[in-house]
Ligand SMILES: Nc1nc2c(c(=O)[nH]1)N[C@H]1C(S)=C(S)[C@@H](COP(=O)(O)OP(=O)(O)OC[C@H]3O[C@@H](n4cnc5c(=O)[nH]c(N)nc54)[C@H](O)[C@@H]3O)O[C@H]1N2
Ligand SMILES: Nc1nc2c(c(=O)[nH]1)N[C@H]1C(S)=C(S)[C@@H](COP(=O)(O)OP(=O)(O)OC[C@H]3O[C@@H](n4cnc5c(=O)[nH]c(N)nc54)[C@H](O)[C@@H]3O)O[C@H]1N2
């Protein structure tokens with residue numbers, strides 16, 4: 227019988243937002259039933275994580291999936307909906323957007339997205355066509371600072387060249403074997419570690435990676451710049467840097483060296499809590515072994531000083547002669563196909579003055595991003611003008627953006643809110659129109675086009691969409707035409723795939739059956755091309771920053787909330803809080819719908835040291851309250867001696883989709899009720915998700931019932 231035939235389709239897994247693992251999906255009777263790793267995949271090399279299975283087993287066909295466009299029928303958040311057709315939905319959205327554009331200008335419509343998920347290019351293209359410079363995302367604290375700083379330095383994002391086996395690796399704020407973030411599937415690090423390179427880990431927690439390290443630098447969250455500057459201080463003071471690179475290719479070394487003098491290992495020990503001898507040893511080790519590479523992660527970006535942390539790590543790579551060197555940090559450049567910015571559109575660059583926060587957060591604006599805090603100001607206070615509509619795809623801001631109270635106020639206040647998601651979420655509950663997004667199995671797409679490793683992969687349509695779900699790129703393509711931009715969008719979204727592939731001389735139909743396309747790596751390009759910076763050199767002193775009113779040289783910036791605050795505050799909230807440590811089961815706020823994954827990881831965990839726990843009468847597995855001036859949430863204690871007694875680490879992204887309660891219980895557990903969007907850093911408007919203050923108390927016995935309901939997942 228037909229229904230019993232099993233077919234296997236090769237694809238690029240996108241069960242998590244960052245995606246990128248080679249996989250085969252088995253299909254029986256038109257339904258996806260199983261997912262298997264692709265051992266021949268050049269990046270994932272046979273690795274596939276448990277979220278892939280959780281997605282296929284429990285999420286693709288989950289009864290809660292959004293299947294039809296819906297319009298709000300009651301008050302915001304009341305949960306009353308009426309089903310509408312796609313044509314009604316897109317016509318209503320286009321009419322409202324065009325009305326707002328006529329009355330208030332296109333910038334009053336803000337477009338938004340979350341991380342990864344491969345539809346961003348279309349969001350920018352639509353925003354650009356519409357004339358709005360405002361795209362709201364997570365970029366102020368994730369990846370985009372790297373992108374912007376790299377661009378400012380005149381290069382693409384430098385990525386670890388695992389294929390050429392670094393002899394020294396330094397993992398800095400990245401738990402790569404759990405997070406497989408961005409370009410990096412952790413297996414590449416794991417396989418390299420088997421060859422026993424020298425290994426340094428910079429992390430406030432003794433992760434599995436830190437256990438393997440020759441040197442583990444257990445820093446205080448939010449102090450990365452001071453640590454990096456002190457390491458470079460040692461490298462310069464002890465003549466361990468690459469003088470030829472500095473002399474021939476860099477600009478501003480003298481000013482930079484002068485600034486480094488302030489960051490002696492002794493000074494850094496005070497700031498970072500890392501013993502000075504360890505700082506010196508790590509600096510010597512990293513400078514002396516070649517090739518050496520730095521694996522970074524959002525440990526360095528989740529704070530107000532994120533642009534400087536990024537800069538410092540790129541500087542360290544350059545000073546040690548490892549930038550663009552085989553086995554170092556290499557600029558693999560953009561992937562094959564149409565340059566991304568050509569797809570997105572270029573109008574943004576002329577609109578910094580209209581971009582929310584554009585003139586304040588110039589670094590973010592330089593890559594067309596705004597800070598959430600600027601968008602919330604525009605919605606809440608009309609400052610500097612009223613933002614009236616939001617279209618958000620693939621993001622759950624009520625759970626994933628900092629300062630949830632404020633996000634909630636703004637999502638409730640904005641005049642018109644459209645959300646596209648795969649599932650109902652606390653955020654979609656507040657929308658005026660909700661659009662059902664197709665999953666990655668349900669449409670053709672080019673995978674990894676947004677990354678900096680130089681590859682693209684086919685991700686073909688494997689099954690029919692559930693209900694009337696439509697892929698984001700199709701939604702945006704159709705909306706583009708409805709808004710009147712027939713000349714900039716396509717008859718069908720598939721044609722846009724051909725458009726991207728055109729420079730390679732192939733069509734989607736041809737690409738679909740290929741393994742991948744790759745730009746062959748080249749090294750030390752600066753020797754012939756220089757850097758695309760204003761000076762043409764590698765800028766250790768950034769004049770552009772000075773012109774924008776920022777410090778042209780990196781400096782430590784104390785987190786807005788830290789042990790350096792006034793004693794009354796610190797007495798009340800004595801623990802340094804870092805949030806968002808990635809776990810194997812969940813991606814952001816996703817995957818709580820999977821019974822398989824929820825069974826493995828039923829509750830949000832707060833990691834704390836045995837001494838901190840004992841002082842508060844807390845035992846491993848107890849429910850605890852985490853509290854600070856902005857809020858209070860409930861997690862389970864994980865007592866672990868691999869964290870400093872003065873530091874605690876909370877998970878992020880929690881809500882309980884199975885609960886029949888307003889916001890699905892996110893008020894119980896979402897750590898962003900404690901984070902802050904008001905005290906932001908210069909340059910990109912970043913905020914501290916790592917490096918806040920809190921107090922932890924044991925939840926009284928009568929309140930310890932599990933908030934989630936596993937049997938109902
Ligand atoms: N399973 C899973 N994978 C994911 C995600 C997910 O939610 N789940 N999210 C994706 C996303 S959006 C991203 S950005 C990446 C993030 O993935 P990673 O970059 O690996 O980030 P985190 O796990 O947040 O933090 C990495 C390490 O930084 C440490 N850390 C905490 N505070 C600090 C600090 O102040 N300084 C330093 N140096 N280290 C610190 C933490 O203890 C942790 O071990 O992962 C992606 N992949
Ligand atoms: N406290 C704290 N907060 C954090 C972090 C932290 O470490 N600590 N990390 C931050 C970081 S690094 C990031 S990148 C952000 C992530 O922020 P977001 O990307 O906004 O977060 P997610 O919770 O992953 O929300 C993704 C939503 O997209 C939906 N979705 C999945 N696939 C698709 C699709 O194909 N189409 C559509 N339309 N929807 C889809 C999911 O169901 C989910 O509701 O969170 C940030 N927030």
Ligand SMILES: [Mo]
Nearest residue numbers: 341364368524
């Ligand atoms: Mo991220």
